[in-house]
Amino acid sequence: MKKISWSSVLIGSLTFGLLGFSIFNMLTRLDIIQTSSVLKFLLPLSFGLFGAYIGWSKPLLTELVSFGLTTLIMVQAFWDSSYDIQAGFSEPRVTAGIIALGIFLLNTFTGKFKRGTAKKQIRKLLGLR
Numbered sequence: 324m325k326k327i328s329w330s331s332v333l334i335g336s337l338t339f340g341l342l343g344f345s346i347f348n349m350l351t352r353l354d355i356i357q358t359s360s361v362l363k364f365l366l367p368l369s370f371g372l373f374g375a376y377i378g379w380s381k382p383l384l385t386e387l388v389s390f391g392l393t394t395l396i397m398v399q400a401f402w403d404s405s406y407d408i409q410a411g412f413s414e415p416r417v418t419a420g421i422i423a424l425g426i427f428l429l430n431t432f433t434g435k436f437k438r439g440t441a442k443k444q445i446r447k448l449l450g451l452r
């Protein structure tokens with residue numbers, strides 16, 4: 324039996340849950356769907372459960388995908404914050420960017436991916452190496 328990496332399960336759940344939250348906000352912002360508290364709960368939950376499963380079955384792949392997705396969400400949120408956001412921290416895109424930054428840092432310091440250059444660069448930057 325393989326050793327389960329619980330940090331990969333957590334990273335997968337958080338990353339894909341955030342992706343579900345971002346997709347819900349995109350669909351409501353584009354007026355494709357109406358704001359629904361049921362969908363607001365079910366979409367991130369179902370994506371999060373899928374991410375937990377992927378984190379359990381493919382831990383290294385989950386962490387690599389998490390680096391990519393959280394970086395993409397952070398860049399998009401920071402871009403929107405610079406040019407489009409009027410409501411401040413209460414805007415869902417800003418919240419998603421802050422959560423993505425937290426997941427990225429969590430993945431950097433607790434993940435199974437040991438040889439990543441992003442992890443080495445951040446550790447050097449913070450003086451942890």
